Amino acid sequence: MATFKYYAAGRVRRFHAASLTGVAPRVTRGGVAHAGGQASQQALAAGHVANAIRGRGGWHGTLFHDLSGADLLAQSDPGSGAVTLPTHTVVVDGARASELLWLRDKHGFEIMREGRQGKVLLRAPQGGAAGVAAAFDVGERLVRRGRVAAAHPNFIRALLHTRALPLPIPHADAGGMWNLHNDGRQGLYGADVHALAAWTITRGSPDVRVAVLDEGVDTDHPSLEPAVVAELDVVSGNPRALPDGDDAHGTACAGVVLSRDSSVSGLAPLASLVAVRIARGDGGGHWILDDFDTADAIDWCWEEGRADVISSSWGGGPPTDVITRAFERARTKGRGGLGCVLAAAVGNDQGPVSFPACLPLVLGVGASNPWDEMKTRTSRDGESWWGTNRGPGIDLLAPGVRITTTDLHGPRGYGRADFVADFNGTSAATPHVAAAAALILAVAPRLTASRIRDIMVRTCDPLPGSGGHGSRRAGARRLNAYAALRAALRGA
Structure with missing residues (x-):
């Protein structure tokens, strides 16, 4: 184990890096590789990531071109599964x-x-x-x-990101859009973002641009293509932000914001899409990004992509100033100085809030379920493999369980249909908040990012059993898009 130091947020941080050498996996009769001890398991995960980066070449591969197995170091987070590898x-x-x-x-x-x-x-x-x-x-x-x-x-x-399950039919089944309107068949009546009421005011505006930073977006999807106004791929340098292979996460996130399908609608279906590819899958459940390109993509969003809202359904690893400063510029310089609204997923391992959602300038988004509960491993939805992170940095909740949204069109993606029925995680919750911000900007385009943030947090519905109130620490309040719109129209 080697310990290095670097600066972030004005103080020294310690980076504890383990060598990936000397990890000898044992193989069971069933052919499944294991390693002795948690540290070895983490090293195996890091080694898989590094080998995937090398094998697929490209920009990230060049950062490892001179690192042998004896040189490779990594820091692993056993809670979130995030692996961070320093480069030269x-x-x-x-x-x-x-x-x-x-x-x-x-x-x-x-x-x-x-x-x-x-x-x-x-x-x-x-x-x-x-x-x-x-x-x-x-x-x-x-x-x-x-x-x-x-x-x-x-x-x-x-x-790591949570899994989603395929939708066997082309469109949502009855009651499948509980996140927009919960009629009680999939939980508690009214435990939703009140989309139907919000749509009596606005469905969004093409003048409002939402940037989705992810592993790419299927911008040829019939439900997304009409909304696309700008694309960027910092991973491969392609002119389109299309994902690799079955990388469907970004497409699902974009659909939650602005899918224009009549049956599987996004919360702000008339908003415009800025698709930004900052990551790619490694084939083993991780997706890979680097700090330099991620920060540059954030700067591109507000500077050239002219985004009004930036949605980040990713997070994990140590905090770094280059990413923080890029978000700060978006928040202060975007929209001609009014500021971009920033929303980020808090994470899915029921631990502390992940970076960058923990930043004060970012709306940290946790997940709720159809029963208006904060999502935990023991909540009534039955998805016992994940729970929303909590603590300082979580600002509000939004639906994040069994969300119906867009999938890669054709046979690739989560399933063989063009839509997915069980997209989940704080990844699914975050684009609801981004979409609500887009609705607000459609009716009140001169509001500052700070004012929009305040409105959305203040107008949230308290969860049952929270005593009628919720704090930033508790995160016990769920997004109410209709109430937020009414407050924005009043100039609150």
Whole structure:
């Protein structure tokens, strides 16, 4: 185990990295690989992620090109399943030319890529584990010198997301859209976001753009294609944000926001879609993203994609300033200074709220079920394999169990149909909040992001048994899109 230091949010953070060497999996008679102990299990997961990145090549593969198995280090979170791998590159935000010259002349770091808003990615002169150590060291030195806004290794994150089950028929069955209107057949009557009432005011506006940051979106899907106004792929550099293979997570999230299907509608079906691909699947349940490209995608959303709302159904791994600062710019500079509304999933392991949902400027979204309960492993929905994260950073809840939404059209995706009936997790909850923000902006386009955030949190419905109130810590309040719209119209 090696411990490195880097700066985030003005204080020193410790990164505890384990080597992936010496992990000898044993194979049972059934051919299933196991490893002795939790640490070994985590190392096996990290090794699988690293091998997947190398094997598929591309941009992320170049970050590992000189790392042998003996050099590879990773930090694993046993609760969330997130794996974070440091590389021999360092991302710097706000560096002056003199600092870049200092890095080159004194430490041998060369510029690898330049991003938006003053971001630079630099590569260590040495490879292997020594290069990883140099990236940590140089990042820490830069921050201590006080001449950059942020500097730290460019982490690669491998994040788990909850599963979804296929819908066997092309459209939702009766009562299948409980999240929009719960008639009591799938839980408690009225335990929904009050979409039908909200739609008497507005179904959204094409002038309002919602960015979905994910593993790509099937922008050719008949229920999504009419809404698409901009696309970005930072993973492969393609002109479209289309996903690989069966990567259907982003398509499902986009459908919750703005599917235009008459039977499987999004909450804001007339809003416009900005599809942004920041990740790709590894074939083993994780999806992979790196900090530099993720931060650059966030900056692209508000700067070029002209997004009004940014929906992030992902999270996990250590906090880093480059991603935080990109969200801060979106919140303060987006929409001509009014600010983008930011919503992010708090996570699904019933632990602390994940990064970036834990950031004060982001709406941290947890999940509720059809009985108006906060989703836990023992709640009445029966999905015992996950529970919403909780604690400081959770702002509100939204439906996140058995959500019917868009799937990859054709035989790929969660199933063979164009829709999925059981999309779930805080990943499913988050786009409801993004869609509600889009509805508000359709009727009150001059409201600031801070005001919209306040309205949505304040107008939530208390969950039964919460005593009529809920706190940021408890997260005991569920989104009410209709009440939020009425408050926005009153100028509240």
